[in-house]
Amino acid sequence: MRSLQTGKPLKIKLGADPSRPDLHLGHSVVLKKLREFQDLGHEAILIIGDFTAMIGDPSGKSKTRPQLSAEEARENGKSYFEQASKILDATKTTICYNADWLGKMSFSDVIRLSSHYTVARMLERDDFERRYRSREPISIHEFLYPLAQGMDSVHLKNDVELGGTDQKFNLLVGRDLQREYGIAPQVCITMELLVGTDGKEKMSKSLGNAICFNDTPNDMYGKVLSIPDTLIETYHRLLVTRNKELLTALLEHIADNPREAKRTLAKDIVAQYYSINAALEAEEHFDRIFVQKKAPDNIELVEFEQNSIAVTDLLVSLGAAPSKSEARRMIQQNAVTVDEKKITDTNVLVQLDDIPKTLKAGKRKFYKIAAKKTF
RNA sequence: GGGUAGAUAGCGAAGCGGUCAAACGCAACAGACUGUAAAUCUGUCGACUUAUGUCUUCGGAGGUUCGAAUCCUCCUCUACCCA
Structure with missing residues (x-):
C-alpha cells in the first residue's frame, strides 16, 4: 500500500x-x-x-x-x-x-x-x-x-x-x-518457523536437527529423508512451493506413496542448493549405501607406513573412534568389517598391502586402507 | 553490605562417609527392524596393552578419616531474597 x-x-x-x-x-x-x-x-x-x-x-x-x-x-x-x-x-x-x-x-x-x-x-x-x-x-x-x-x-x-x-x-x-x-x-x-529433522523442535544448529546450506548434497538428501512423514507437506510448502494446486496434488501423493513423495522433496531441495544432477547423484548414493547397504565408490584412500596394524589403533587413527575403548566397543557390537568380513576379535592385527581394503565402521563410515608403496 | 541456595560426566539431574567410574533422563554410538539417517526394541556410553585388573574424575586448594562426590577450612564462580 x-x-x-x-x-x-x-x-x-x-x-x-x-x-x-x-x-x-x-x-x-x-x-x-x-x-x-x-x-x-x-x-x-x-x-x-x-x-x-x-x-x-x-x-x-x-x-x-x-x-x-x-x-x-x-x-x-x-x-x-x-x-x-x-x-x-x-x-x-x-x-x-x-x-x-x-x-x-x-x-x-x-x-x-x-x-x-x-x-x-x-x-x-x-x-x-x-x-x-x-x-x-x-x-x-x-x-x-x-x-x-x-x-x-x-x-x-x-x-x-x-x-x-x-x-x-x-x-x-x-x-x-x-x-x-x-x-x-x-x-x-x-x-512460520521450520521444524527440524527431529520433527519436534524448531530447526537449529545447536539442537543438531538442522539441514545446512553448506551440507553436502548427500547429507542434505539423507537428512531430508529422515524427517517424519508428517513433515513432508510442511517442508514442501515452506521450502519448495506454495502453489496450492501443486500442494493438493502432493497431499494425495503423500497419502498414496510417502516414500516417493519424500524422495521427490529431497531431490527438489538438493536441486535448489546444488543442481538437478547433484540431486540425482545424491539419490543414487543414498540408495547404494542405505537401501542396498553397499560401500560408496569414491572413498578416500588412507595409506599407512606399516604392513599391519591393530584394529583398535586403526579405528582411532582413522578417526572412526575417539578412543581405543570406543573402538573396542564398536568391534564388540559387530560394527566393524574389513572387506565385508566381520571383525570379532578386538586384538586382531589387520594386514595391509598394496591392494586397498575397505573398512566399514558402523553404518556410515567407510575407509579404504592400504600400505604405502615402498618401491 | 546481610542472608539463602547451589557448582556432579556432552547437557539436565540423583547421590550426602565405604557396596561410586557415580542412579535416572536427554543427546551420542552400535545392533535388529524399516521406504528412511524416522519410529520402535536391544545394547554401549571416563581412559588404558579387556582385566572379574590399573589409572584419572564429582568448581579450586588444603584438612579430618583406615576410607570422602559425600565431613571441616579457605577460595572462586552462579542465582535468588533482604538492604
Whole structure:
C-alpha cells in the first residue's frame, strides 16, 4: 500500500545473526520471502547484527554463547551473506552492519532510548515473563536487545521487517520505536518457523536437527529423508512451493506413496542448493549405501607406513573412534568389517598391502586402507 | 553490605562417609527392524596393552578419616531474597 501511494519501492529489512554463520533451511523460509520482495522490485536490506553479537546473548538455552570479536563478527557476516546469496539476488541486496550506528551511540543515547520502553512492556514477552515468574535470571542487556534491534529500524527507516515468528516481539518493539522517533512504523511480517529433522523442535544448529546450506548434497538428501512423514507437506510448502494446486496434488501423493513423495522433496531441495544432477547423484548414493547397504565408490584412500596394524589403533587413527575403548566397543557390537568380513576379535592385527581394503565402521563410515608403496 | 541456595560426566539431574567410574533422563554410538539417517526394541556410553585388573574424575586448594562426590577450612564462580 505504502509503495503504491508513494510510488517508491519498499525497504525490506531482515536481521542476521552473525554468531551462527551456518545457514540452514530454517533461515531459508524467511530469505525466500525476502527474495519475493526483491523480485517485485523492492529493496532488500540484510542487517548483520555484528554489534549485538559482540555483546553475546546469555538468554535461553545458549547460556554460553561466545562473545565475538569485531573481526569475527564481520567475517561471519560475510559468510552469512555468501550463503544467503544462494537464495537472494546478491546484486540487489544491501548489507549493513549495525555496529556502524549502534556502536556510535553514547551512554546517554542509550538511556534516552531505554526511556521509551517500560519494564512492564518488556515483560509482555512470553520468554521474559516465563523466566521472571519462575525466577530464572534475566540480564538487563537482554532488555536492551529488542531495543537495539529496534534502533536498527529507526536508523534504516525501513517499511517492512521480516523475521521468524519467534521474532515477533522484537519486530513489534522496532515498530513502536519508529513511531516514538517520528518515523512511519514498519509492517512486521513473521514467517512460520521450520521444524527440524527431529520433527519436534524448531530447526537449529545447536539442537543438531538442522539441514545446512553448506551440507553436502548427500547429507542434505539423507537428512531430508529422515524427517517424519508428517513433515513432508510442511517442508514442501515452506521450502519448495506454495502453489496450492501443486500442494493438493502432493497431499494425495503423500497419502498414496510417502516414500516417493519424500524422495521427490529431497531431490527438489538438493536441486535448489546444488543442481538437478547433484540431486540425482545424491539419490543414487543414498540408495547404494542405505537401501542396498553397499560401500560408496569414491572413498578416500588412507595409506599407512606399516604392513599391519591393530584394529583398535586403526579405528582411532582413522578417526572412526575417539578412543581405543570406543573402538573396542564398536568391534564388540559387530560394527566393524574389513572387506565385508566381520571383525570379532578386538586384538586382531589387520594386514595391509598394496591392494586397498575397505573398512566399514558402523553404518556410515567407510575407509579404504592400504600400505604405502615402498618401491 | 546481610542472608539463602547451589557448582556432579556432552547437557539436565540423583547421590550426602565405604557396596561410586557415580542412579535416572536427554543427546551420542552400535545392533535388529524399516521406504528412511524416522519410529520402535536391544545394547554401549571416563581412559588404558579387556582385566572379574590399573589409572584419572564429582568448581579450586588444603584438612579430618583406615576410607570422602559425600565431613571441616579457605577460595572462586552462579542465582535468588533482604538492604
